[in-house]
Amino acid sequence: MEHELIELRKHISSQGILVQDLMTGVCRELEEWKQSNGDNHEAQQDPEISEIQDPLPSERDDEKMIFLEHIDVLLAEHKVEEAIEALDAEEKNSPDLKGSGETSVGEVSQYKSAFLKRKATLEDQLVQIIEQPSVGVQEMKKALYGLIKLGKGPLAHQLLLTSYGLRLQKSIEVLLPSSHVCPKTFSATLSKLVFSIISLTTKESASIFGDNPIYTNRIVQWAEWDIEYFVRLVKENAPSSETVSALRAASICVQASLNYCSMLESQGLKLSKLLLVLLRPYIEEVLELNFRRARRLLFDLVELDESLLFSPHFESLLSAFGTISETIRVDSGMRFMYIVKVMLVPLFPFSMKCCKWRQTNRSRNQAILLV
Template sequence: MMESSEEDDDFPSIESITPQSKIDSVHQSHTEKGIRKLCCELLDLKDAVENLCGNRRTKYLAFLRMSEEVVEMEHELVELRKHISSQGIIVQDLMTGVCRELEEWNQENADTNDPPLDPKVDDVQEEMDDPKKKFLEKIDVLLAEHKVEEALEALEAEERNFSGDSSTESSSYKSSFLERKAMLEDQLTEIAELPAVSANELKKALSGLIKLGKGPSAQLLLLKSRGSRLQKNIEVFLPSCSVCPKTFPAALSRLVFSMISLTTRESGLIFGDNPVYTNRVVQWAEWEIEFFVRLVKENAPPSETISALRAASICVQDSLNYCLLLESQGLKLSKLLLVLLRPYLEEVLELNFRRARKAVFDSMEVDENLPLSPHFVSAVSAFATSSNSVLVDSGMKFLYIISDILEQLMPLVVSHFGGNVLPRISQLFDKYMDALIRALPGPSDDDSLTELKETIPFRAETDSEQLAILGIAFTIMDELLPSMVVKIWSPKNENQEPGNENIVPNASTTTELKDWRRQLQYSFDKLRDHFCRQYVLSFIYSREGKTRLNAQIYLGGDGEDSQWDTLPSLPFQALFAKLQQLATVAGDVLLGKEKLQKILLARLTETVLMWLSNEQDFWGVFEDKSTPLQPLGLQQLILDMHFTVEIA
């Protein structure tokens, strides 16, 4: 019974199983309800969107109506202001008339004992007061109607006719006169500070301030107006910087320097050549240039990208050209601009060359569509074989990266910052030589090269492969790199003009290029010497570590029975044969590189002589007095040395 109950629990009876038809009907009903509910929600959402669109149209039309009402209200306010001004004049006239009538009434009712006033004096006083009051009233009307030019002319004319009377009436009138003058100054200042003021209106307002004796204030208003206008233009332009990251400095520099030129010209026309005004314009221009450089840094691409290098180069080129044009207006801003741009450009150069070092050694695979000159491709591909394609690809990639950097540099960048570019190219070439040294067999004496151990996935085992490495390195050092650099450096020499500070003299350029080529030669010599050293050592020492050039060969014989052989000893004959074999291979691999072949063979024999001169074990044999050197052995040694020198 227990077993039966357990089976019932594990396997329920057939009556508890739900039929498939019921399951289908339940799921179908739930699905239909869900779809209906979703359709209702979509319809509600559609109605809400339509209502929202309708509300937006309604609000937009309401906004247009409100805008029209605002414009009408502004016109009404202007008319109301004029009306209030005219009403004020009427009230003032009424007050003047009432005061006059009261004065006449008081005179009629005055005590008869009082001495009568002299009618002539009273008439003269009234005649004096009436023109002054009328003048002040006229100025008030002109100021109320914003007729600043007419008010200025009237004030100037009155000031010329103004007497130096120090009486109470004159002091009161002078105070009122100066008050109107200050009101006119405020109106002119308001006009100059308007955001949308035209150039003609601004010029008239500034001229008016100058006539009022406010020249410094007028120039500050001019500089403020032009600076505000420049700021607005820049704010409109900046969002487009990301669209053209390489060329945006050109447009930005045009905005800044054109405004500086315009402001300088306007200041000269309005304020003349007064040094006070000129110095203030120069100071303002320097502030704007500092702001310009800061904007370039903030909106430029990341400094390690090639786009940043192009942007910085264009910035230097265009800015210096604009500075050169501004010199005709008396502004010398080139030095300041170079001081401000130098840290930024040097940072961009340094980060780009760091990126170049990583790009050269990270991967040796080269895109077949690299935009390299056909001359460069053919020069490097001449050393290509089926076994060293990776090596050729590395050379082409190195050339492409250098070419890509140099093509971003503009002539004026080369003129002023070429001294910073050339050493970085030589450093990159030196790192490339270190990597090629790792591709040659044999240990390296430079411990710092251990980090490049896995740089090039290629090991040159045969003589032809090793010579191909030397051929590629020599071609890059002697032909291709100088060709690239001279192509970029030459335009500035062709366009050089006397007295142009933006062009580096020929002598300086020649010295820089000579020093640079000397550095390239030094880096290549490291690779060449490493090859020669390991090649000579592989001949001198056998795999067991024994030397083939052993001084014991000169100690044999007793000097009487032996005959002197006029031929070099066998090890030196073998050395000569090995060098001849290498020369044959070099003639095939380094075809057309006779200069390199001669240098290489000469350096190999020099390496043999250097090894002999420094090998103490070789010469220590002759110092052993127990086995003295016989005359025939000495003659053979001398012959071998002469033979080695002749090979060299």
């Protein structure tokens, strides 16, 4: 019995050694296979493992919270310039706001959302500053520069045009009552006001936004709208078209407006053609009605002379005073010359200005053709 137990132990021991050798061989083969075929797979999993094993440090979280609280304080105190500088620096330096870094996607989006929310609040504060009726020029410029720095250039330019448009509107409202007091000079005064605002706005746009074609085109469109508004006001507040006052007012208006258009050409705004196209119907109406009025006066003058010359009472006087007929003719001629003078004197500056403008355009076109 003991002999059988000894043999059984030897058999179990030999089987254990065999199993151990088999396991060692299998493990060695698995290790070699893993080394040859498993490197790429491990390399692909490394970023995910690293991302899971390397969470956002608590110190970085604290820095973000401190920064956001600092921005909240600046916004509450309306320190917009300091807030702009802080947001701009953080946006340039923070990898989280650039979409890179070692933080998780959830953490980045949460911080970026909070950052953009405060940035939008700052934009609203800058817009409110610009839209204040009593805002000064320098303060408005600072706010515009702030919007540009925040990447809101188109919005800043639109606010610039709106601000100067409102100023023009208020100035016109103050001027309108004088149209009945000084009808002859109202259009010239209005012309000076409108073109001065256009010139000032163009200069401010160039100094703040440069010569960007997008903003330049917006200035041109805005100026053209102002010209249309100006012509409409001239028509609505002008004297009656058949009066001499209307003729003088129209002449002064065209002369002054073309002078201002010539000045604006140095700033890149060519508005003369548009101005004349818009004013032409009004000018033609004034000229036509004044010519009709002058013609009626001449017909009345001729009828009066004929009635005097061929009346029986005049014939009896003619036999006694032969020079009376000559006196009447001289008087009629003087009145005729007065009517012509009344018509031509207001038109002389207007015609000279138009001729000069046409000559300038002709010379410019010839120069372009030669080039």
